[in-house]
Amino acid sequence: MTDSSRDRRDSSSRGGGRGGSGRSSADRSNSDRSGRDRSSSDRSYSDRSNSGRSSTGRGDSRAYGNRGGGGTSGSGRSAGRPERSNRGPRDRDRPNTRGTVRTDEPAIPDEVTAADLDPEVRRDLLSLDKANAEQVARHLVMVMNLLGEDPTAALAHARAARERAGRVGVVRETAGIAAYTAGEWQEALGELRTARRLTGSNALLPLIADSERGLGRPDRAIDLARSAEGRALTGEEATEMLIVESGARLDLGEPEKAVVTLQAANLKPGQTGDGPARLFYAYATALLAAGRRDDAVTWFMNAASADIEDITDAEDRLVELADGVDLVEPGVDEQTAPAPVISEPAEARRAAPAPTETTEPADERPAASAPTEILESADEVQAEPVREVSEKSAEAEVGSSASESAEESDADGGVEQVEAETPTPEPVVASLASGYDALLLDLDGTVFAGAEALPGAVEALATVGVPAYYVTNNASRRAPDVAAHLTELGFEAVADQVVTSAQAAARMLGQQLRPGSRALVVGTDGLAQEVREVGIGVTRSADDRPDAVIQGHSPTTDWAILSEAVLAINNGALWVACNIDPTLPSERGFLIGNGSMVAAVANATGKTPLVAGKPAAPLMADAIERSASTHPLVVGDRLDTDIEGAVTVGVDSAVVLTGVTTASHLLVAIPEQRPTYVVDDLRGLLSAPDTARIGEQPGWTVVVERRENEISVDVSAAPDAVDAALLPALAAATWSALDAQGGNESESDVVVTITTSDDRVRGLLDALGVR
Secondary structure (H helix, E strand, O other), X not given: OOHHHHHHHHOOOOOOOOOOOOOOHHHHHOOOOOOOOOOOOOOOHHHHHHHOEOOOOOEOHHHHHHOOOOOOOOOOOOOOXXXXXXXXXXXXXXXXXXXXXXXXXXXXXXXXXXXXXXXXXXXXXXXXXXXXXXXXXXXXXXXXXXXXXXHHHHHHHHHHHHHHOOOOHHHHHHHXXXXXXXXXXXXXXXXHHHHHHHHOOOOOHHHHHHHHHHOOOHHHXXXXXXXXXXXXXOHHHHHHHHHHHHHHHHHOOOHHHHHHHHOOOOXXXXXXXXXXXXXXXXXXHHHHHOXXXXXXXXXXXXXXXXXXXXXXXXXXXXXHHHOOOOOOOOOOOOOOOOOOHHHOOHHHHHHOOOOOOOOOOHHHOOOOOOOOOOOOOXXXXXXXXXXXXXXXXXXXXXXXXXXXXXXHHHHHHOOOOOOOOOOXXXXXXXXXXXXXXXXXXXXXXXXXXXXXXXXXXXXXXXXXXXXXXXXXXXXXXXXXXXXXXXXXXXXXXXXXXXXXXXXXXXXXXXXXXOOOXXXXXXXXXXXXXXXXXXXXXXXXXXXXXXXXXXXXXXXXXXXXXXXXXXXXXXXXXXXXXXXXXXXXXXXXXXXXXXXXXXXXXXXXXXXXXXXXXXXXXXXHHHXXXXXXXXXXXXXXXXXXXXHHHHHHHOOEXXXXXXXXXXXXXXXXXXXXXXXXXXXOOHHHHXXXXXXXXXXXXXXXXXXXXXXXXXXXXXEEEOOOOOHHHHHXXXXXXXXXXXXXXXXXXXXXXXEXXXXXXXXXXXXXXXXXXXX
């Protein structure tokens, strides 16, 4: 990671400064100039939002109509959006207190009203009840008011709006903008991804890519820029994506590629306005990073000329360069030396990392008035990485020192000259998790047990380097509450990283029922709110003749509410269960789960519910969609939910032995409940994948004999056999024996006997509890 990347994340005015920052949605949401309010690549997001504030002192709400395509008001609003006609009123005949002030929400001045918000945005809130829509609108206005001057306060209002209307695209986009402004990169990434999913618009891609840069993942930013969706962007959005990609190239120490990336944009001098000013400034920054100082001066001049509204510090940069500010180390030739970041102003450090060595002599530089050669791709540039140059220099110094030392030794005592040897680095072994682009983690029994994090879990997830999403069958708490609990335990988590069975079940109701229908909720108030947010009314009584029953875990579920569910189901109501886990792990042991209470209702009605949670597909599909993953790894402690859920949707899985599943359960797992890997706990995600993969293992010999409902196993180990590979080898062997007989027995039908004559192996088997 470059110093400037760290500066970018640590800066109090995050989000705007990146040398290649994409134009954020806030430009569209806080300006009525239809895409004109673009910040310089060196200015903070708050600067951009200020430039669009109206003369009334409030953010100009009319600009929300510009999000989607960056063009005129409303362009792109309908792209990918569901038709509004299929949304009905919510439970309007029941009392509603959603509009009341909550103690955990930031205060809103009385003079701020929903009328301050653009009518088009307010129409997006029609799926909410009236009182709730009013409060959400006021929070959105406060976000605009505060975004430029107090990003933290703006984010608090955005979070409050999200809590009330988490299924409304414009609300999630605003939350993403606010998090981006405040430098909360992970939260911004999650919110912006969700907004993109809800709105169906790719206009947020530059901002999403830039958030990846903020998280120190410039390679992912480049992947987004070069994806089919990224390449399909047009106009200002396409230019913004090029600026982001250029900044990511600088993060990776590829200044020449950064220059070539921007040559695909319209670099015609003489243009004026915020857009050209930002583009020219970014190009000048890339040129300077590439060591092309004279060209950089010219393009800073072009940026200053284009910058009518003074959104960049191009003039300041020109003064610095003209004054001969020391951009190179003393005694090093300016044409080849990198410019230390400390010599650049703070905003410029956010704009780009320190320039690397140039591969082009100064006298061969092209004219700076406009690029003379545009390559097809930045990847065609064959500039040597700065690392290679420095290594050669270091080798030369080592060689020189060794030679001088040897000559002195010869002169003194005739000692034979010995050539310096370069140590061979040890090969780096990829971790199990590194082969995947997202981890879909179960919670209870996998990440924590009740109020305690499981051993090593916090450290493992902080180290693993792969985005984590928490997928839970527990429907008792909403995503923000789960994220807060994870944070209390020491994990890094935001609400959009949490996918619950309550969300999936509510989504199923929204797909099955007409707008304005009513559902009887057996579960917590959090589950009831998830139902409201898909446009379905809520009741707790069968007397209201609900169209559906939705059942999730709640510690207060009792005979009375279960009886209401039975009455409604017997009257023909659709029945959806959030999950059917019979037990719930806790720090005290296993407690009764939602599946046991679902079984009680099923026994009384003779009916079977639709299931949203694992192992059914809806929750797993939601998690994959939320993570935008193409190759996820499911990690959980239950074979019958987590692992079977992974098999259902066709993705790899790893079972941990910190919850329900034991080694004995694993050895006799039926085919649809067989994981790809087995590890003791989440620390196993950092281990070598081959050791944890279920299959034959080097150094382990497993001989299996099958007799009716008994499997006899004899195990021996070579001296170099890896201890952790024993269980994967055993599981592969017993599964093979089960499959030879049809492979559909459950663990209660088969007895596995394992023997060994090796004391070391005997100790390992005892530790696993399988001997």
